[in-house]
Amino acid sequence: SQKIEQNSEALNIQEGKTATLTCNYTNYSPAYLQWYRQDPGRGPVFLLLIRENEKEKRKERLKVTFDTTLKQSLFHITASQPADSATYLCALDLNSGYSTLTFGKGTMLLVSP
């Protein structure tokens, strides 16, 4: 069956450090992969999308890599701030053309001052 795995344990880091979150998937050949941020009790917010033919994508302090051979995406936040504390979800398209996303359960990031 199709599966998306994100580290269920919270990631605790100090302000200013780089946070790295992992998303692994099996039995998929997604055309793209997305990362969303979710704060407690609120809806997910889109952050970045990376396509299967792209190795890396950046947006301000965010960087995403996508290795289709390893079936893995890494999500980096550089110079992390307490305001970056949230749960980060990765999502893959289930049916290309219909945008039916399958989400991982997310990894909680806690950035301490």
Place this chain on the structure above:
Amino acid sequence: DSGVTQTPKHLITATGQRVTLRCSPRSGDLSVYWYQQSLDQGLQFLIQYYNGEERAKGNILERFSAQQFPDLHSELNLSSLELGDSALYFCASSPRRGAETQYFGPGTRLLVL
């Protein structure tokens, strides 16, 4: 603010009852998606509508149904409610059928007692 609105914000009801959740997509968006998020299951795709027609189905129970109206707002109907239906229900929208990024509403928190 994503531009997607959901009502009500909170809903408390009893087992066996029926409720209706409402979603208004962003202006101009034709696709609407419904998701259920519980603590143990994560964000689960339920169903997608595009311009009034059902496009894709996910893990939606037979007790649940949805529709999208000509003005593009959508309703999710949950009937014969069980304790396990307690969750956050999110609506998301996107501009086109195959659009990649989804914009999530603030969610409706349903508590079944």
